[in-house]
Amino acid sequence: MGKTELESGKFDIFNFSPPGPVGARYIQSTAPINLIMGPWGSGKTVATVFKIAYHAASLFPVCRDGAVHVRCAAIRDTYREMAKTALSSWHGFFPKNGPYTRQPVAQNYSGGQDRPVKHILEWKTIRKWPDGPRLTPIILEMEFGAIGEQNLDSFFKGYEISMGWMNECDLLHEDVPGRFYGRTGRFPPRSEIMEWEGDRLGWETDEEAGTSVIKLPRLIMGDYNPPDESNWTYKRHIEEPENWTGYSFFQQPSGLSPQAENRRGKTRADYEAEEKAFGGPTNSEARRNVHGEYAAKKQGTVVYDRFSLHKHRSDSFIEPVRELPFYLGLDAGGTPACGIGQFMPNGQFRGLREIVTTPDTVTGPSRFSEQIMEVLLADFAGMRCGGAWGDPSAWYGADKIRGELAFMETVSLALQIPIIPTESNDLKSRIEAVDWYFGSDIDAVTPRSLWDPRMKHTIRGFVSQYHLTKHASTGKTDSAEIEKNQYSHIQDAWQYLLYGYRGRAAVKRDAAQMGRPANVVPMRSVTARADFDVFKT
Structure with missing residues (x-):
């Protein structure tokens, strides 16, 4: 099987190259819930930024006004943390006054300072129409918010989105992915979509009206550094993947692995220095942030610090060899x-x-x-x-x-x-x-x-x-x-x-x-x- 467009490095929307093969597969995935985990500096957040742009340009339908309309919500636990991570990475590629902000800027960028941010982008890309390829406008509405102490039901109630981003998703409540996914598929309204897009996206039955409607794409994504094994991500990724079939997990290699990702942004020497600063490869912080592995809580020295999930835990069930005792x-x-x-x-x-x-x-x-x-x-x-x-x-x-x-x-x-x-x-x-x-x-x-x-x-x-x-x-x-x-x-x-x-x-x-x-x-x-x-x- 040949490499995908992303894995080969040929995907050049906004001159972007994926951090590595794992990051490329994450960007391209259209699974309902996509989560990428890796060490510090492995390109997870930036990959998510371009996953949003990639799917806005290629996956979502053309509307009756001739443009593709997409709305994506990015959420975090607090506004201050949002400003330091997801919003900072977003502005690194799509600044407020950058060339992709829809004009006029004053009407298409609002918020900030411990409150929600809304940023509307616009660019053109070639999309397939019934009469052939056309240069088509992509209008992407990004909304940045923080859950804080709010009730989950009240927080998500007003969301009508195409897709969603959970930044540092391990810090969010375990019910967030399901509630968040439930708000996708609500934008753009089906009445505004070109009917011929149904040939590409498929059709489904509206349970209330009993009519056939275009099937809208639905996906959310999340990035995170490995937490300890008490976190909900560990349970769904490692312990019970068969019970969470809507999830696709993408685990990047160790920062000291020959297959390490985002080498352009972070060198092996950087990771080696961090590993030493943490106290060596068996330290729980080093295992999480340098090697990208789930590691222990700070409750006592772990006995088997040489155990590695990705090496010693089988990827599949092991059946006995009947010829052996x-x-x-x-x-x-x-x-x-x-x-x-x-x-x-x-x-x-x-x-x-x-x-x-x-x-x-x-x-x-x-x-x-x-x-x-x-x-x-x-x-x-x-x-x-x-x-x-x-x-x-x-x-x-x-x-x-x-x-x-x-x-x-x-x-x-x-x-x-x-x-x-x-x-x-x-x-x-x-x-x-x-x-x-x-x-x-x-x-x-x-x-x-x-x-x-x-x-x-x-x-x-x-x-x-x-x-x-x-x-x-x-x-x-x-x-x-x-x-x-x-x-x-x-x-x-x-x-x-x-x-x-x-x-x-x-x-x-x-x-x-x-x-x-x-x-x-x-x-x-x-x-x-x-x-x-x-x-x-």
Whole structure:
């Protein structure tokens, strides 16, 4: 498939060149909601400015007066922030007294100083008419506003627009995209559109009148720097894209990547200096603003700062390789958790499934076993279990004289899978066992671990939620203390799996070698009863 006009750099409206391939695809996209995310200075805002101009000139219909009429609203959280970002970038290319402002200027530019701004542009471009190409006027009305403390319903009520721009959209309420999109398709009025434009745009049925009307283009767009994973953009981009099909996300590469965008505006040396100023590549601010990745809240030191969403999180669901055994890691307690994964012949570990229990109820070993068995029967039936490891403390506390079974003994018996306690419960060793899989890659294209995107608790933990306590983060204690939350139990489960599989000696050796690759530990096989049904015991 060849490059688009934008990707090839030939798109020259107002002599503009896209910041890079990602920016070009974002500009050209006609999806309902288009959001571009990237590091500082990657050209996101400028790309949005020209996305508006590009679609005004090429997408929207010719009206009966012979001109294309487009109205776009740009919104931000406050007017002052709007003036510093979106409006500043807009004026950089379309100044108030510039050649594209419709004349007379006094009637076509108004507002400013902590209040809405309206700027009307006019230029001509070649558009297709039934009798051939014609030089056609484009009249673009830009309205800049800020939501502030206003009620969303009252703020959007008066908008009748063609398209919309959410500047720094992560700072806006999660309901804004839907409300904003609901105001598009209202300008220009359909009664003013040339009827022959229906051949290009298509037709739809007006539900109220029951008549066939021209289908108007509708789109909104947004730009943002990566926030932390609690933001609504993370949920819709990373965790639940299948539930937000109207969204198209465009993620630009790291500012230090060979594929970095907007190199004309910001050099590699600029990003290197910023990374150092932030304290290095693992600092959360550096990960967000230099590398363009979602990163942690400032609540405690993130344990797995080498985990990378774009590298270690699979873009698609991962299914088990049926010819290879699976492995389990289990954490006990009132909210137990289980991780299930496989080791590939090339040494890659694949995290496949997570079983987590809710913190509002205590889950005993019998119910926990049922939850694990449901997953095993659904996704791993007929496959071999290569090994299972758990929290050593979960083998204690039972009254052996009275015949009581400890937590892990009960689970092991129910699953008919031998579960082995790890050699120790040393937290640092367990963490090192997992962190090794986020270090050096197997080769140029193969990360040492890959994780199924459906495991939301696991991935959120890696990104930010599995972190040290504030005391441990600030050095007020010599021990590594983990903040216990709903994400920490599944992290413990993965630690038991990988620490148990690799063994204490290998973990220590690799930590001493600073994570350099080593030989893969041979697989061990224990055959599980695939037809075992915990519900019938």
